[in-house]
Amino acid sequence: MRSRATALGHPVHPMLIPFPIAFLAGAVLFDLAGRLRDVPAWWTTGGYLLVAGIATALLAAVPGIIDYLHSVPPKSSAKERATKHMAANSTAVVLFGIAAWLRGGVAVQPGVIVLGIEVIALMLLGLGGYMGGTLVTRNLIGVDHRYARAGKWREETIPAQNGKPVVVARDDELEVDQMKLLHIGDRRIVLARTEKGYVAFDDRCTHRGGSLAGGVMICGTVQCLWHGSQFDVTSGKVKAGPAKEPIGVYKVKTEKGTVKLTL
Numbered sequence: 001m002r003s004r005a006t007a008l009g010h011p012v013h014p015m016l017i018p019f020p021i022a023f024l025a026g027a028v029l030f031d032l033a034g035r036l037r038d039v040p041a042w043w044t045t046g047g048y049l050l051v052a053g054i055a056t057a058l059l060a061a062v063p064g065i066i067d068y069l070h071s072v073p074p075k076s077s078a079k080e081r082a083t084k085h086m087a088a089n090s091t092a093v094v095l096f097g098i099a100a101w102l103r104g105g106v107a108v109q110p111g112v113i114v115l116g117i118e119v120i121a122l123m124l125l126g127l128g129g130y131m132g133g134t135l136v137t138r139n140l141i142g143v144d145h146r147y148a149r150a151g152k153w154r155e156e157t158i159p160a161q162n163g164k165p166v167v168v169a170r171d172d173e174l175e176v177d178q179m180k181l182l183h184i185g186d187r188r189i190v191l192a193r194t195e196k197g198y199v200a201f202d203d204r205c206t207h208r209g210g211s212l213a214g215g216v217m218i219c220g221t222v223q224c225l226w227h228g229s230q231f232d233v234t235s236g237k238v239k240a241g242p243a244k245e246p247i248g249v250y251k252v253k254t255e256k257g258t259v260k261l262t263l
Helices: 004-008 012-016 018-037 040-070 077-103 112-137
Strands: 155-158 166-170 179-184 187-194 197-202 216-218 221-223 230-232 238-240 249-255 258-262
Touching: 012 018, 012 040, 018 040, 018 077, 018 112, 040 077, 077 112, 155 166, 166 179, 187 258
Parallel strands: 155 179
Antiparallel strands: 166 258, 179 187, 187 197, 197 249, 216 221, 221 230, 230 238, 249 258
16 A cells, blocks of 8 residues: 555655755846846855756656656646646756856856846746646645545555456445545546445546545545535436536445455
């Protein structure tokens, strides 16, 4: 079983983000001020901040890539936004790298071209930061929104066996209204326990592709937290929009102390 970080955002990622933003923004400001006021100590400071910013940006990119591959729901509006976020940040870092290379040294006075590249890169970094904030606040990537008795995040990868029942949990593993995300082949399936027993359904909200395992469930209804769509977890039918299409459901049975699912 993997940690909640794999499904809803890597905890290291938000901790690292402020460093490259602060270093690179500081580099641009010190370089501009140093050139305008002709103070070598200022642009030298900017040069060191530029190097530190690029280094920490590359470090922050590692958990960011992990989030992109494993945390953001596939085929969703968040995936599109995350792709643009990654592209903006990556382009910004490349431009800062080009600026550092053209500069030729931390103590060298930055030329007009170098300053222009740095300003453009900073604007892209700001755009990427805005989209990253939207991923957190609107798409809830990395946000722990668990309610009382929701239990610890549960996630498991299971080999696919089409047409054959596979064990996906112990019969006492989940409490009522708790959910578990299953990776079976290329599918993301939610195993949940209701007052009437276990159920299984697709992890994709049919509105914008939000993760239902990252939502909340009560009284046999699961709600996507992105826009509030609700689905009956037994039949898959829409109980409240904006979603219009039902979610897929799967056959589940409890046998000899285990929960088995058939695709």
